[in-house]
Amino acid sequence: MGFYLAQLLTGLANASSLFLIASGLSIIFGVTRIVNFAHGSFYMLGAYLAYTLVTTLQGGIPGYWFSVLAAAVLVGGIGLVVEMTILRRIYRAPELFQLVATFGVVLIVQDATLAIWGAEDLLGPRAPGLDRAVRLMGEPIPEYDLALIAIGPAVLAAIWLVFHRTRWGILVRAATQDREMVGALGVNQAWLFSAAFVLGSALAGLGGALQIPREAVSLQMDLSIIGEAFVVVVIGGMGSVTGAFVAAVLISVLNAFAILIFPQISIVLPFVVMAAVLIVRPYGLFGRPGSEHGGTEEPEQPLRLLDQRSTMVLLALVAMLAFSPAVVSDFTTILLVDVMVATLFAVSLHFMMGVGGMVSFGHAAYFGVGAYAAAMAVKVLGWGMLPAMALGPVAAALAALFFGWFCVRLSGVYLAMLTMAAAQILWGVTFQWQDVTGGDDGILGVWPDEWASSDRVYFYLALVLCLGGIWLLRRVAHSPFGYTLRGVRDSRIRAEAIGIDTRFHQWMGFTLAGTLAGLAGVVFVFSKGSVFPDALSIGHSIDGLIMVLLGGIHALAGPVYGAMAMVLIEDWVSRLDYWRFIFGGIILTVVLLAPDGLAGGVRRLIQLVRRDAA
Amino acid sequence: MTPVLEVRGLSKAFGGVQAVDDVSFELRQGEFLALIGPNGAGKTTCFNMLNGYLPPSSGSVKLNGRELIGTPPRRIWRLGVGRTFQITATFLSMTVLENVQMALISHHRRVYDLFSRATRMYLDEAMALLDLVSMREQADRPCSELAYGDLKRLELAIALAHEPALLLMDEPTAGMAPSERVALMGLTADIVARGKVSVVFTEHDMDVVFAHAHRILVLNRGRLIAEGTGAEIRTNPLVQEVYLGGGRLFEKERGNA
Structure with a gap:
């Protein structure tokens, strides 16, 4: 007693x-x-x-x-x-x-x-x-x-x-x-x-x-x-x-x-x-739904398809990326794979947050599930790389389907917190379940098949998978599915009034975003050769959030800028002493100079240049 | 001929308050019906039960003979009921045209299409709907820039996108300038005159009601107290009492003073 x-x-x-x-x-x-x-x-x-x-x-x-x-x-x-x-x-x-x-x-x-x-x-x-x-x-x-x-x-x-x-x-x-x-x-x-x-x-x-x-x-x-x-x-x-x-x-x-x-x-x-x-209780034990009076945020502008010139610029950049292994060192090639993985991860989170209006504090869960599923397929089941790569996104999709069903019943910060809970539960499972996931020691030795084992070949594999994933999400954002998702975000009552099953649609959006995060996880695990529980950690989810928000949530290109900036800056400053101080300082500078994110800052810069030129 | 809408014994209680009490009425094909009443009479509650947002305590709502009670709003829409809101609800991050296209995409059951370009779908149909409400010139403007009256007209175009048999308009002219009110309801009356769609609307502006409604229902404290044409309603003593106050009320106040 x-x-x-x-x-x-x-x-x-x-x-x-x-x-x-x-x-x-x-x-x-x-x-x-x-x-x-x-x-x-x-x-x-x-x-x-x-x-x-x-x-x-x-x-x-x-x-x-x-x-x-x-x-x-x-x-x-x-x-x-x-x-x-x-x-x-x-x-x-x-x-x-x-x-x-x-x-x-x-x-x-x-x-x-x-x-x-x-x-x-x-x-x-x-x-x-x-x-x-x-x-x-x-x-x-x-x-x-x-x-x-x-x-x-x-x-x-x-x-x-x-x-x-x-x-x-x-x-x-x-x-x-x-x-x-x-x-x-x-x-x-x-x-x-x-x-x-x-x-x-x-x-x-x-x-x-x-x-x-x-x-x-x-x-x-x-x-x-x-x-x-x-x-x-x-x-x-x-x-x-x-x-x-x-x-x-x-x-x-x-x-x-x-x-x-x-x-x-x-x-x-x-x-x-x-x-x-x-x-x-969707608002907690003692909470009440907040008032409808939100901030006085500027409304988002309509999406535009790329005009011909921007398409050319984009194609040129992709071509440059594709030819880069011929020019740059192996080390840079590996760094570029990191950039692509981070970009796909950020774009998938942006699809959920920006297009779908569902903020996630636990998106790393689906990245991690994808990575772990592929790693375990190789290590436990003895599968080859390609089938393991296919399994990863499927596993992530199933996890997103399961947790998403609960999450889309909530909204706003409460939804975000439930996504975090989901991620933390999955993290706990991988961390504690020593026999299957290796616990804290992770899963090691998950290398690509023989034919893809050189840095250069793997770079092209990553290029195809990551750019393919990013292209898919962009395409979907412009499709009826993406527009409907945005519509539900803008006005749930209007969406319901034109015959849309709003919850089901958000659920499917959540699942799609999770699936693509899983694809990013798969590319990640074979490039590193290992995966540890921190792939699912809150810290990694926050990285994703920072990339999306820093890049600018109101633009489709935002997460691309955010991810590139984040990985490159981190790579550069993390070799210095007190790099967190410098990195934090950079973040604060961007936040104060460009409250609409890097995409907004870049857009304003272009406008400024054009006005000067004109 | 069966009525388009048949409402029988519709009631709703919130706790002890009987917000809507045993309301019954019918709507004939091609009819333009106004539902009026002072504040708190139960108009909006009544509306929300018609379009499925609120489950009634008892009663029945039939659309072309089919029971609607228990059906979620999105199914009611598919059965051919369009609606506009008291406070406009549109997709603010899209253009005027895209808002109408969204309704068409949903009507044609394409919302799960992952690869088509949404902005290129049903363009002609969407433009025709915008023509109907004279919004063609504004098609490419972001919805967030529109004046309130234009948003109301856009909502009408959206509500007509799936060729509804019934249109429910909750205070369609609330918040609009007087000249815009007349124009919007005139437009609605023209659309009704083509005979395909029947309309029920609630309204505070009596000029609008008497100018266009074929028939008027008057609600007070949840009960239907009068029904008839404009002229009949104008001369109905009960309606006058509700709107202008009964003589006895003033007598009492005078007594107290």
Whole structure:
């Protein structure tokens, strides 16, 4: 009995830290509609700052708690700087574009932290006065855990009071329901957004600062927490702080007991719970559908078929690409295969996001399924390369068919989160299922057949498959199927009113996008000769998102620009020290200079040149 | 001759509110029927049940003798019912022409075609529909640039694309300038006069209603209180009371003051 009580209390203590970070994320999303990937970075900074303050001050009990609060305030200040210098300039950019900016911040914070605190994990001191364990029913319970269990509800109560008893809090709640209306009532939105961002960041900082006696402070803290924090926010309902609390308790307590029965489950459990909740309650436990008043985004322009001159330019570029192996080094040939794989992956994601209006945070799942299916066909079934290459997209299509059926029942960020859950579940399976997938060690030695084993031959094979896939998706975008998909995105009610089965159509669009991502995975696995679980990871899905958004979501050519820029820049800067800092800086520069992505920037540049020439 | 539309005992309750209460009417071939009533009378609720967006609490809706209740909106459309919305709903990222082409593509069951060029399909038919609503000149403009009145006309062209037997228009002139209202309803009346399509519309603008409707139904608090031609409705004392307020109400207020 005592043992179960101890498990329960550990779960509740975890719930408190998870709640602190998730509540901040939820407030920021509720008010500003920003999906803030940098929230994990704020959490990490809170931990590092608290570590430095506690170890320098050495001030006993008051010194410890002062340090924790000071760290939270400092992180709030950093949040203010990020909001005012970057995010405030791009609130009018296409939906989710801010996500790219916050990802740039993640990279910069990672390298800044590395530069300041070094790569070593730092072991924080225990909290003075709370460094022992008390015995409850014979089990030792850390005093600090008990303190955390009290802090979570205390913070919830404080936020509740602020939101219900102060004018500012009421404005925050009003903005969460309908921010356009709040603006129309004469509230200065810029300051409201900044204040919400500061509060949210400070809560993340507090969560991180309170964590130092419990776990080592490390550079992995940011991305390890962000997935779970998103899950908590989504289960609770975007923008609901109470929901975040309930969800944090639910996840943490379930986890504390589930690991007793099935230890492997802990990495996928939150995502399974989220998937289950979203299927039953599409807006989370405490969430409500948002108002119809979206941003004041500029409407997308109609698609145009390429005119003759652009077609010629495009053909010339493809010809140049085709002849490049004759000129460039083998190393560049391999890099070009990487570019083509990334481009096909990005184009397939764009088909889903841009054409279909279904944002995916887990598109890497289908890339990974394609890659793994091909690799296992070779390794387990002993198939040759070509049949394995055919199997990959089929497997990806089946996975997309399965998960897509659930996903198309939702919309907006909730749909995105369910795609992420699907990807994380698949990642968990490949990671844990050692006997079949090789787990963390991946599958090695998946090489092309003899005839295709030279870099040059494989380049042409990749060229045919990737360009073929890209051509197919472009063709489909201009076809009745693609137009219908775009129509469903533009106006579901109109599509329904002209006889279109909107859900089924989105489901098929989702599946097609997944299939082509699987094709990219197949080309990838034979070019690398191996595949690891990180092919399905959230990190890889985010890469795809960055490529699509950076390239420009409103143009068919966008993902092509985005993928080329991403792979080439990454290849160039990743040889440098602090390349994340440089890469993050480049991302932020593009975001601030071209809020409509590279495609939009290029289009404006061409217009400018033409005007000068004329 | 069987009526195009036959509505029997249609009712809808939201919790305790009886939004539509036992409404029955018929629509004959080639008829232009107006459904009017003050705000909250149940016009839009009634409409949403006719086109399948809202399941009624009880009652029956038959199109050419075929029951529509329980059929999803997209099937009702396939059975030959077109509709326009109170607030226009069009595909904003497409051109005017493409919007009409979409309706034609769906009508010809080509939405799963992966390889044809959507913009080259059913061009002549789409242009003919745009001619019908005098929108040919605007065919290539992005829908997002159109004035509201033009969007309403475009919606009419879309709704006519599958040659419907019945057209449901929910406040077709809401948000339009007075001169545009007259023009749009005149156009609709011309199309009805060709005899292929019958129309039910709801409307607040009485000029529009009395100028064009063949027959008028008046709803109040969910119940059908009057039915007849323009002249009959104008002189109906119950309708006057609903629209202008009964004498007794004012007497009471005077008493309170």
